[in-house]
Amino acid sequence: MxxxxxxxxxxxxxxxxxxxxxxxxxxxxxxxxxxPPRSASTRAWPTVAPADPASANAVLMRALGLVGTPYRYGGNTPEGGFDCSGLVNYVYRDMLDLRLPRSSRDLAAMQGPRIPEDRLATADLVFFGSAGAVSHVGIYVGEGRFVHAPSTGGTVRLDRLDGPYWRDHYSGAKRVLH
The missing domain is CATH 1.20.5 (Single alpha-helices involved in coiled-coils or other helix-helix interfaces)
Structure with a gap:
């Protein structure tokens, strides 16, 4: 040696x-x-099978494919940009020819069961707001994550439900695919 x-x-x-x-x-x-201590963002999320896996997968793939598209208030196309409800409407219309209400408030008020957080499935809509008023919507993609168009100057992105802002403003979920 x-x-x-x-x-x-x-x-x-x-x-x-x-x-x-x-x-x-x-x-x-x-x-x-x-x-390092375990942070809130390492929460284990249950896997819940969607009622219509093929449709849920189509919604998931289309929503993820739009990550990076610029935010634009009132926007509802990839070319023009998206606001939160414009993104949701575009994805469901483009992939499933499903027409949904245009605003996040109207989406939250549409008929259908409210989904408990531990029963979320891919393609469920997740809502955020404060003081009981819904002001934002995204598409749940699984494992505690959702796709949404967050704000002016931003882009469509993937975030965690248990992130500091979203955890504090989460107001519920609705199932669109039955």
Whole structure:
């Protein structure tokens, strides 16, 4: 074996070995002691099969394909941009020829069962607001994530329901696919 730089010093081999052992012990100790706490965003979300898997998958793929499209108030096309309800309307109309109410408030008020958070399935609509008023909507894609068009200056994006803002403003969900 080739001599190390530690071998050139008096007692170097022992010093090098002790240094290596100390570093390894320190790394192992720090890894246990300093393990980051689990954050709210690591919540386990149950997997719920949609009633119509083919339609739900079509909605999912189309919505994910629009990530990065610019936000535009009143927008409802990929070329012109989207606001939140314009995105939802476009995806359901384009993939399933389904006409939905245009505003997030009207989408939340449409007939159909409210879905508990632990029963969300792909393609469910998720709603956000404050003081009992719905002001935002997105499409649930699974594993606690949803696609939406969030705000002026932004783009269509994927976010987590348990993210700090969304968790505090979540107001419910509706199932469109029965």
């Amino acid at each position: 080739a001599p190390s730089r530690w071998d050139r010093l008096p007692g170097g081999r022992l010093l090098g070995g002790l240094l290596a052992l100390g570093l390894l012990a320190g790394c192992g100790h720090d890894a246990v002691r300093r393990a």
